[in-house]
Amino acid sequence: MRLVKSGGGEVLLDLLRNQSVDVRSDCGGLGLCGKCVVKVLSGAFSESSLSERRVLGELILDGFRLACQTRLISDEALVEVPESSLTTSYKSVDVGFEKPFDLSPLVRKHFLKIPPPSLEDQRSDLSRLLSGLEAPKIPLKLLRELPQILRGCGWEVTATLRNNELLDVECGNKESELYGLAVDVGTSRIVIHLLNLRSGETLAIASSPNPQQVFGPDVMSRIAYVSSSLERLEVLRQDVINSINELILEASSKAGVRPENIYEVVLVGNNVMTHLLLGVDPANLGRAPYVPVFTQGLEFRSGEVGFRINPNGYVYVGPGIAGFVGGDAVAGALAVGLDECEVPCVLIDVGTNAEVMVNNGEELYAASAPAGPAFEGFGTRYGLKAVEGAISKIFIYFNEASGDYEVRYEVVGGGKPLGICGSAYIDALAHLYKHGIIDERGRFKNVVSRRLKREGDQRFVVVWGGESGINEDIAIYRDDIESLLLAKAAVASVTQIVLKEASIGFEDVGKVFIAGSFGTSLNVENAATIGLIHESWVNKAVFVGNTAISGAKLILKSSIARKKAEEIARRTKYVEISANKEFTKIYVRNLFLPTSKSSQEF
């Protein structure tokens, strides 16, 4: 229940959004999609419109209204916004859902007032500092500095420990200056979060493109690039390390944190990214049977890896599963609690690779398939990532007044459109199919519309040149649809195969977590319309954002979460798609858009 106040006559949708209530509006406020339905409890409103009555029917009598069609006339009103009218998107591709864990980081600080030595108490400096700690460890350099530090600080110091190893000794009480970094090294994007490990708070977020992109857009091309060249491997390693060091500087200065007070980095990524970052040759991941050098969670001294944090600090590389299911997927499973679902549940992470993990109530399964870059804004004529200027949502409708199809869209940042991102392509595909403009093979049908251009390359115009920021039409081409169908076929097929391996059907699934940069504005009904997800999953889907980074944060903040990540990695059965004899058959079927018939057998 929400109290809204009016300056006079504003649209309810705008009033709610100004209060940061994320009300859905797929059609962009035309009163057509019916997603912005709210219930008015008090206050005076404008009369219901024709479209409103058409969409809501008898619900109007129970006080339901479309927020986009309703103006508030009284000074204030009480309004109830149903769950189903809210979007659960993440504002940024750099954050994600995080299951709560108790704060129990591996590094901790203790402020100590140490009794100075005397003839009655001759314990060594180290025993005095770590009184009672058995089998302590200490880097030799710190041991050499220890007597000076203790005496110079008047025996009042803060000791930083990780397990039983002493990492740092500082003068005075520095307990609050305990920081850690979570890092998600994606194929195309690096995200870091700087955390206060005493409070659990996130102090700063920084991100940048993965500089290795110039050597190949996807993991396979990067493997090919470094293949049998240690020099190239070293270049790629340096590039990503330098980028992360720059992000560390950026985040530390934003948060006013000294990098020396960062004691641990938890890093996740797909297996190729972690191999390249550590300077480990990923060649054998590039050919059957696709074997990584390591998948276990491994820890290294910060200097060994090359990160500029406390020199005695550690880098923990989160555990992966096998082949192309890496630590980012495990982090995602950890973040959403995939291992603890009470009903069978699924995690779908759509990136250049699509990873699907399933918990059938007993066992965990994972698989991965290359989806191609279409959903990520590559390989389509006007494709863009979800950056400023990208169209993130598309709504196509038939305007009876003009007698033609019209398009509403949303642009990231609000300016003139420059291109189309993955979620909007899915919207467009779904709407073109629903309106009969394309058939189930994605071919343009014989429909009359100014927007459907048949001369030259066939295309459907989304934005006329006069409205666009690039002074030309922004359109969806026949080839784009082909690429999108290939990508959706990959995701749908890998989902299907994993479910089959887990011996459950689509209807058995109780919850579907959709992760990846995608989740920020994906329309789940449209995803179901094109068959990216099963139609029965529309009301079970939850958008969880970038769960690679949120899982990495959990591992950083909680030693229990770290153990759980290792357990998830160990428990999960890897399903190799290339070894699956049915894959091609399923994949070819999924290249079609679902019909009511195909949907049944799906």
Added chain:
Amino acid sequence: MRLVKSGGGEVLLDLLRNQSVDVRSDCGGLGLCGKCVVKVLSGAFSESSLSERRVLGELILDGFRLACQTRLISDEALVEVPESSLTTSYKSVDVGFEKPFDLSPLVRKHFLKIPPPSLEDQRSDLSRLLSGLEAPKIPLKLLRELPQILRGCGWEVTATLRNNELLDVECGNKESELYGLAVDVGTSRIVIHLLNLRSGETLAIASSPNPQQVFGPDVMSRIAYVSSSLERLEVLRQDVINSINELILEASSKAGVRPENIYEVVLVGNNVMTHLLLGVDPANLGRAPYVPVFTQGLEFRSGEVGFRINPNGYVYVGPGIAGFVGGDAVAGALAVGLDECEVPCVLIDVGTNAEVMVNNGEELYAASAPAGPAFEGFGTRYGLKAVEGAISKIFIYFNEASGDYEVRYEVVGGGKPLGICGSAYIDALAHLYKHGIIDERGRFKNVVSRRLKREGDQRFVVVWGGESGINEDIAIYRDDIESLLLAKAAVASVTQIVLKEASIGFEDVGKVFIAGSFGTSLNVENAATIGLIHESWVNKAVFVGNTAISGAKLILKSSIARKKAEEIARRTKYVEISANKEFTKIYVRNLFLPTSKSSQEF
């Protein structure tokens, strides 16, 4: 029971020694000391001599003989040598007694025939290698080499592990090439033992003087030398590291071992030696309250310390107790099983510092006092270490024929004498006192003897110039006796104080372990005569040799022994002598040689 065979008429003592039976003979075969008593069971022997009958009395009737006075006449004979007639000395100062422990080194090797990867088994290289090992660790460099090694070796490799960390991967079966080093860094001497950790066997021993000696003969002078100079500390650190690296090369080449196959070094030493070796400033050990920087057992990567073994190998510095009771003393306690005595027991390690540890049946106690270098062959006129040419035993007797005192002695290596070592000084002191040549204050009495020179510096001639290897008389001077009494007072006093702290008397002690280079030829009766040890301990004393090195070997060979060493270090109560108000009183009393009266109250 031993069968001896004769070529005709040889002395029984020689026949037995030729068989490596170490029969005692304090007087050097004069038939005076009675230490070489044996029982003859069969065979024909020479008639008993006068001196034999005087020494043995009625035992002659039971078949007992002095081996030095008895010639074998028949071709062969059966002889029984009682335990008390055997010396239990160690042939070298570089070895010591070792309580048996099961072989369970921390590093171990496993030869593995690994199934190559396939689409049915896509585990990572590391999982495949360490199948089933949880939370493995691996140095980054080795991880980078791993895929090449595994494939280059056709998946048949030997993995070297320490705890859960992979240190090495080699082609083929190299299980037998698993080596470790035990190192005893003494103030004046460095000893290393190269061990096969698969068999437990010692393959080579190497030793050298501690090169830091040129910067000061004892710990205090070395602390003073490096005090507040990081450059000097670094010079001393480098010196000892270089020496040990040379010994490692020497021992490895002697044993035909590649230094890369040495995976662990266990190093013990007093706290000043371990501090200097690690480059840790020992300044606070040089002034009250004598606090070391560390006493705990600590481990470092070999490269961190600077040892040239496997680069991924480890150096474990054994735990010490406090102040001047270091890891060498703990290793000693471990080697003799001091913590497990069924009756109260004592370990005395006499070096430049004397360390005494006591187990009173419940608790362990330890203390240390600087004994000065007199027992080690320094600071006396003709003092020598127990090296070739040093007199190691002295026997003074009154020769009725000549009407004067005569001296028998043993020389290390058998050549002409060059000087006198610690154990021989103790013999001399005891005999001079027993014969009334010196009084209880160590002053020469008014005795008539050609050997007693009163002109100039008073002295007693042990070897006449004509017999000596230096063409001058080798004598014991009044000042020498003074230095020896200071040293014996230190040992006796620290023993007394520790016993008092442990609430037990001399008679309560059931076993006395005498360690140090000393133990090789110390005459326990003479040690009691001068009050170095209590008279009631004569039959309880066992010589255990260099237990610092033997304890270090145990720590290397057995992880159970390692835990026990840490437990001993933790359990032992340190008794600070400088804080003990009674020490001076007791010390002054111990400067006297014991009289029957003083011995009572002792």
